[in-house]
Amino acid sequence: MIAYIVNVLKLMRWQNCLITMFVVVIAVFLLPFIPEIHKIIIAAIAFGLICAYGNIHNDIADYKADIINHPERPLVTERISMRSAILWLQLCLAAGLILSLLVNSQCFIIAAIASFALFLYSLFIKRIPLLANVWVALIAASTFIYAGYISPLYKLWDFSLINAGALISFFFHLGRELIKDLQDMEGDLEVGVSTVALSWSPVISKLLATLSFIMVGILAVMLYLFLKPGLEFVVIFIIGVFLPLVILTVMMWRSSAQIAYRTVSAWLKVLMPVGMLTLLLAREKLPLDSF
Numbered sequence: 001m002i003a004y005i006v007n008v009l010k011l012m013r014w015q016n017c018l019i020t021m022f023v024v025v026i027a028v029f030l031l032p033f034i035p036e037i038h039k040i041i042i043a044a045i046a047f048g049l050i051c052a053y054g055n056i057h058n059d060i061a062d063y064k065a066d067i068i069n070h071p072e073r074p075l076v077t078e079r080i081s082m083r084s085a086i087l088w089l090q091l092c093l094a095a096g097l098i099l100s101l102l103v104n105s106q107c108f109i110i111a112a113i114a115s116f117a118l119f120l121y122s123l124f125i126k127r128i129p130l131l132a133n134v135w136v137a138l139i140a141a142s143t144f145i146y147a148g149y150i151s152p153l154y155k156l157w158d159f160s161l162i163n164a165g166a167l168i169s170f171f172f173h174l175g176r177e178l179i180k181d182l183q184d185m186e187g188d189l190e191v192g193v194s195t196v197a198l199s200w201s202p203v204i205s206k207l208l209a210t211l212s213f214i215m216v217g218i219l220a221v222m223l224y225l226f227l228k229p230g231l232e233f234v235v236i237f238i239i240g241v242f243l244p245l246v247i248l249t250v251m252m253w254r255s256s257a258q259i260a261y262r263t264v265s266a267w268l269k270v271l272m273p274v275g276m277l278t279l280l281l282a283r284e285k286l287p288l289d290s291f
Contacts, residue, residue: 069187
């Protein structure tokens with residue numbers, strides 16, 4: 001029984017779900033007024049379950065490719081049956097939507113849109129070069145919008161701290177998704193999946209990833225100029241986020257080995273919470289009207 005639960009958690013990719021929940025919680029604290037704690041907890045769990053739904057659906061759709069790209073995954077090793085995977089997919093989706101509705105109708109709408117976007121991605125969008133990468137990046141950015149709507153005072157179209165975080169998240173995830181295309185080229189080629197790396201070239205994929213990371217830096221500069229979070233934000237962002245991005249980008253360009261791309265992708269995942277904490281530190285320096 002314990003082994004089964006462990007494999008279910010692996011199927012959900014529990015680390016990604018925890019990161020999603022972490023992002024929701026931290027993003028809420030980028031707002032000028034913090035909502036009730038119980039709403040934050042429910043909202044975070046709900047979006048974590050939506051993330052689990054997306055991961056399970058993706059593993060089901062990617063079964064053949066994962067035999068090559070990710071042979072360790074529970075579906076491929078048959079530690080979880082396809083029937084069980086579908087059951088857990090349905091449970092995660094239902095629980096995520098119900099819990100988001102308990103927060104408020106706006107959070108439910110964003111959760112429903114994100115769920116449908118994840119469904120479309122696994123169904124056919126992931127086979128469209130570049131659009132697939134942009135799609136995943138938009139879903140990642142929607143986490144900030146979802147967190148914003150926990151508060152009734154949130155405004156989608158303002159250049160606020162939380163919306164700046166959404167834009168930074170978009171370009172960060174876009175770059176990482178392009179690198180994951182490089183990482184998965186062998187399996188994608190085997191099953192005929194079209195990606196930027198395969199349909200265009202690995203160089204184009206690397207170039208677009210580099211441009212995405214440059215945009216992360218540009219958005220950080222815009223955040224500093226328009227919201228004025230203080231010089232400390234710039235120093236922390238450069239040391240904690242931008243310099244590691246530069247190092248990882250150089251590693252990406254200097255290698256064409258799958259293991260190197262896997263390493264870069266893994267370290268980029270580590271940078272996600274670091275970037276969130278950087279934004280959280282910036283909040284303490286902002287004047288109230290800058291949020």
